[in-house]
Amino acid sequence: MIAIQYLIPELILSISIFSLIIIGVFIKNSFNIIYRLSTSLVFLLILIIISSDNETVKIFKNSFILDEFASFSKILILSSSFFVLVMSKQYIQDIKNNKFEYPIIILLSILGMFFMVSANDLILFYLGLELQSLSLYILASIDRDNLRSSEAGIKYFVLSALSSGLLLYGCSLLYGFTGSTNFEIISNSTGDLEIGIIFAMIFILVGLAFKVAAVPFHMWTPDVYEGSPTSVTSFLSIVPKIAGIVVFIRFMYSPFHGIIDQWQYILVFISIASMILGAVAAIGQNNIKRLIAYSSIGHIGYAIAGIASGTENGFKSALTYILIYAVMNIGIFAFIFLMKRKGKYVEEISELSGVSKNHPLISLSLLIILFSLAGIPPLAGFFAKFYIFMAVIESGMYTLAIIGLVTTVVSAFYYIRIIKIMYFDDPKKPFESFKNYGTHTSLALSCIFLASFFLYPSIFDAIISNINIF
Amino acid sequence: MNFPILSSITFLPLIGAFFVFLTRSEKNQINKGAIYVSLFTSFVNFFLTLFLWYSFDNQVSDFQFVEEAIWISGFINFKFGIDGISILFILLTAFIIPISVISCINSVKTRLKEFLIAILVLETFMIGVFCSLDLVTFYLFFEAGLIPMFLIIGIWGGSRRVYSAFKFFLFTLLGSVLMLVAIISIYWITGTTDVTEIYKIKIPSEFQYLLWLAFFSSFAVKLPMWPVHTWLPDAHVEAPTAGSVILAAILLKMAGYGFLRFSIGMFPLASEYFVPFIFVLSVIAIIYTSLVALMQDDMKKLIAYSSVAHMGFVTLGIFTFNKQGIEGSIIQMFSHGLISAALFLCVGVLYDRTHSRAINYFGGVVHILPKYSFIFMIFVLAALGLPGTSGFVGEFLVLVGAFKVNFLVAILASLGVILAAAYMLWLYKRVIFGKLEKNELKEMKDLNKSEFAILFCLGVLVIFFGFYPEPLLDTINVSVDNLIAKYNLEIAKSIALK
Numbered sequence: 012m013i014a015i016q017y018l019i020p021e022l023i024l025s026i027s028i029f030s031l032i033i034i035g036v037f038i039k040n041s042f043n044i045i046y047r048l049s050t051s052l053v054f055l056l057i058l059i060i061i062s063s064d065n066e067t068v069k070i071f072k073n074s075f076i077l078d079e080f081a082s083f084s085k086i087l088i089l090s091s092s093f094f095v096l097v098m099s100k101q102y103i104q105d106i107k108n109n110k111f112e113y114p115i116i117i118l119l120s121i122l123g124m125f126f127m128v129s130a131n132d133l134i135l136f137y138l139g140l141e142l143q144s145l146s147l148y149i150l151a152s153i154d155r156d157n158l159r160s161s162e163a164g165i166k167y168f169v170l171s172a173l174s175s176g177l178l179l180y181g182c183s184l185l186y187g188f189t190g191s192t193n194f195e196i197i198s199n200s201t202g203d204l205e206i207g208i209i210f211a212m213i214f215i216l217v218g219l220a221f222k223v224a225a226v227p228f229h230m231w232t233p234d235v236y237e238g239s240p241t242s243v244t245s246f247l248s249i250v251p252k253i254a255g256i257v258v259f260i261r262f263m264y265s266p267f268h269g270i271i272d273q274w275q276y277i278l279v280f281i282s283i284a285s286m287i288l289g290a291v292a293a294i295g296q297n298n299i300k301r302l303i304a305y306s307s308i309g310h311i312g313y314a315i316a317g318i319a320s321g322t323e324n325g326f327k328s329a330l331t332y333i334l335i336y337a338v339m340n341i342g343i344f345a346f347i348f349l350m351k352r353k354g355k356y357v358e359e360i361s362e363l364s365g366v367s368k369n370h371p372l373i374s375l376s377l378l379i380i381l382f383s384l385a386g387i388p389p390l391a392g393f394f395a396k397f398y399i400f401m402a403v404i405e406s407g408m409y410t411l412a413i414i415g416l417v418t419t420v421v422s423a424f425y426y427i428r429i430i431k432i433m434y435f436d437d438p439k440k441p442f443e444s445f446k447n448y449g450t451h452t453s454l455a456l457s458c459i460f461l462a463s464f465f466l467y468p469s470i471f472d473a474i475i476s477n478i479n480i481f
Numbered sequence: 482m483n484f485p486i487l488s489s490i491t492f493l494p495l496i497g498a499f500f501v502f503l504t505r506s507e508k509n510q511i512n513k514g515a516i517y518v519s520l521f522t523s524f525v526n527f528f529l530t531l532f533l534w535y536s537f538d539n540q541v542s543d544f545q546f547v548e549e550a551i552w553i554s555g556f557i558n559f560k561f562g563i564d565g566i567s568i569l570f571i572l573l574t575a576f577i578i579p580i581s582v583i584s585c586i587n588s589v590k591t592r593l594k595e596f597l598i599a600i601l602v603l604e605t606f607m608i609g610v611f612c613s614l615d616l617v618t619f620y621l622f623f624e625a626g627l628i629p630m631f632l633i634i635g636i637w638g639g640s641r642r643v644y645s646a647f648k649f650f651l652f653t654l655l656g657s658v659l660m661l662v663a664i665i666s667i668y669w670i671t672g673t674t675d676v677t678e679i680y681k682i683k684i685p686s687e688f689q690y691l692l693w694l695a696f697f698s699s700f701a702v703k704l705p706m707w708p709v710h711t712w713l714p715d716a717h718v719e720a721p722t723a724g725s726v727i728l729a730a731i732l733l734k735m736a737g738y739g740f741l742r743f744s745i746g747m748f749p750l751a752s753e754y755f756v757p758f759i760f761v762l763s764v765i766a767i768i769y770t771s772l773v774a775l776m777q778d779d780m781k782k783l784i785a786y787s788s789v790a791h792m793g794f795v796t797l798g799i800f801t802f803n804k805q806g807i808e809g810s811i812i813q814m815f816s817h818g819l820i821s822a823a824l825f826l827c828v829g830v831l832y833d834r835t836h837s838r839a840i841n842y843f844g845g846v847v848h849i850l851p852k853y854s855f856i857f858m859i860f861v862l863a864a865l866g867l868p869g870t871s872g873f874v875g876e877f878l879v880l881v882g883a884f885k886v887n888f889l890v891a892i893l894a895s896l897g898v899i900l901a902a903a904y905m906l907w908l909y910k911r912v913i914f915g916k917l918e919k920n921e922l923k924e925m926k927d928l929n930k931s932e933f934a935i936l937f938c939l940g941v942l943v944i945f946f947g948f949y950p951e952p953l954l955d956t957i958n959v960s961v962d963n964l965i966a967k968y969n970l971e972i973a974k975s976i977a978l979k
Binding site: 371382387388389393394397400401404405409412413416417419420423424427430431434435465468469472476 | 551552553554595617620621622624625627628631632635636642643646647650651654655658659661662665666668669
């Protein structure tokens with residue numbers, strides 16, 4: 012019973028989910044109230060996790076770990092979910108998708124991620140992963156009368172289930188060869204370097220790479236991002252990525268840290284491939300959600316480059332990267348939620364033509380976000396990449412660094428192409444203006460963060476430097 | 482000095498830009514508030530810089546007004562400081578910005594407020610480049626300048642502005658990313674990115690060559706050197722007048738400054754090794770681009786190519802490693818900053834009135850614009866290096882330095898002076914003299930007060946520094962001596978080791 016106190020956030024989350032379902036069933040038209048309750052619940056959880064003390068505890072026979080790393084990731088997951096929830100409410104109502112299950116499924120997937128990032132055991136990890144994935148499949152197809160949304164859901168489900176299968180197979184191999192599902196015991200027994208362990212590692216790597224959408228396991232991303240309702244896309248492109256990268260780090264640095272020679276080059280390959288594909292494939296896109304899909308593939312490539320360095324600086328830089336990536340994506344989706352003409356949301360990039368004339372402020376914000384995504388100093392995106400390449404060059408991987416930086420130039424092309432359309436082209440009709448404080452505030456906050464990050468780039472160092480997972 | 486004067490000079494325009502952002506105006510009205518705020522900011526900054534020059538001690542070889550602050554979590558510090566070389570460029574920047582602000586009030590018709598914001602933000606980044614004593618800070622400012630310049634070319638540019646803006650952005654970005662790799666490598670080799678520390682620690686010779694090339698790739702694109710100069714004519718032609726002025730007068734100088742401060746200072750052995758390479762590129766730049774300039778029929782393009790040729794003199798002078806050469810190239814950069822700015826303003830005057838830059842469109846302008854023709858002549862003569870103008874001082878010193886090192890290179894470079902005379906005078910002849918035939922030209926009005934004022938200021942300075950370059954030479958003297966002494970020491974050491 013002593014362990015229960017460490018589970019307070021997870022317990023609150025599970026109990027609230029059940030209570031919300033009951034409320035939702037018994038009250039008619041309960042979307043608004045459930046949505047508000049869920050949003051405040053997420054906010055409350057952030058406060059609870061921030062205020063809890065940060066000692067490292069392992070409970071349930073070492074299968075559940077609570078450390079700085081886990082609580083940092085949880086705060087990150089919660090805060091980005093909070094912003095996604097706040098800014099997408101209007102959109103969900105506008106597309107007549109206001110079912111009360113929607114926020115509850117998001118909460119369920121957050122619960123799954125909580126277990127993922129705190130897992131110190133293969134079984135708990137897999138359970139958490141599946142909980143979040145299943146919730147995401149439902150989310151992707153939540154607009155069930157829309158053909159493309161259903162298609163996105165099915166596609167995502169089939170491919171993701173396959174990767175989960177591979178991952179599970181890897182886990183079982185690992186259990187077979189090491190005799191345990193616990194990360195620490197596995198970590199101690201990987202030293203023998205049996206071929207089975209390498210196989211297990213590769214299977215798990217494939218599964219993880221699929222979940223974060225790294226090349227060559229990225230095929231689902233553009234279709235799912237485009238097909239899902241934008242509110243879901245914004246969630247999909249931010250929150251599961253954070254959890255995915257965190258778990259990636261956990262696996263590579265904890266159970267597999269002994270066999271770094273085996274996975275380092277696989278990661279370097281995945282990273283280079285993602286960066287190149289993310290940069291090149293996005294050039295031809297006309298749908299902004301598809302473009303973000305490819306750009307997120309590229310960004311994951313950079314984060315994985317940090318992990319591939321295998322050093323302490325490496326994973327810390329990957330964490331900083333994913334944090335700044337989350338802020339940038341929140342900003343860009345906040346902008347997409349404002350792209351509304353005649354009551355319809357538009358997604359084509361050409362619709363942005365000359366936006367800066369009619370909406371100078373929000374286009375300035377998007378300008379800052381796009382330059383930041385391109386990694387141009389002095390914006391935050393530059394520092395994210397800077398930290399990554401510091402770590403990469405520290406490990407002497409110059410090829411990775413040079414390829415990575417050259418791909419930033421290629422990807423800069425499609426980001427500045429959007430800026431060109433916004434600023435250099437002739438204006439179209441203005442967007443519908445509507446009061447949407449949540450979205451506007453998210454956009455403003457994200458852009459202020461990105462633009463003023465250079466004043467004090469060590470803002471997260473105090474937190475991140477405490478993280479220790481070895 | 483406890484007052485952080487360098488940070489003030491650097492960040493004042495940014496604050497000014499913020500206030501310009503806050504100004505409001507009625508629709509279709511000129512935003513007077515924005516104009517006054519930006520004029521005020523840029524002039525205050527110019528006077529602050531003059532004060533800085535006044536309080537600068539030109540007998541000290543160390544960096545002065547050093548400011549340091551903890552920046553990126555203890556491993557990279559924010560460090561500012563200047564020596565005799567950087568202060569000239571800061572002066573030049575602070576002088577050119579008010580001029581371009583005044584010039585754009587007349588010529589920029591749309592979105593004037595945004596234009597002024599872009600110029601002021603750009604000023605911050607450019608002064609930051611010249612103040613930075615830390616590689617990461619330097620890179621930050623060096624790259625950040627791309628954003629406002631990209632917007633200036635793209636929003637306010639001519640008909641092919643999109644192509645030019647993209648070319649400018651991608652070329653310079655591609656050049657610079659390798660420099661970032663090099664900067665990070667230097668951090669892992671020496672444990673610091675503080676330039677003064679790196680001067681002391683000294684980078685091992687086996688790393689120097691690759692690092693030098695990485696820095697070179699960035700500076701060569703920015704300067705620009707042949708064969709990566711092709712973005713410059715496009716960018717110049719399409720940019721609005723004020724944009725061309727800033728581009729030619731200051732942005733190009735960042736690379737020359739970079740060679741002096743970083744390439745020579747940090748990698749002396751590599752710099753010595755690559756001298757023939759630089760000489761070949763410089764001579765090609767001088768002769769080839771001068772010939773290309775001869776054949777241009779667009780005035781801005783002609784001046785752009787002549788800039789490439791003049792920058793060839795700069796690299797030639799820097800890599801002679803003697804006092805005349807280096808001082809000459811610094812003076813050359815300074816005077817080219819004044820002259821090319823003035824030439825672009827002169828082209829802008831004609832363009833504002835006729836919306837044409839084609840040389841054969843004009844002819845006989847002297848009959849209707851006598852004042853203009855006179856002032857234009859001063860700058861044409863200065864651009865071809867006539868004695869008595871600042872253009873002569875720079876080119877002469879560079880050639881003297883070059884003759885000391887390599888006779889053949891110096892002879893070939895001298896050809897460039899002759900070619901410069903050819904294309905500049907021919908330009909002047911075709912535009913200004915001849916018969917005034919076109920009716921639409923006859924309605925042109927001569928220079929108005931603000932145009933005359935800024936061109937007059939530039940003209941006075943060009944002639945003043947042509948006759949009396951002492952103030953400039955005094956400022957850089959000790960710093961250049963110091964630079965050369967350090968370089969020679971390193972070379973002597975490496976020879977002794979062999």
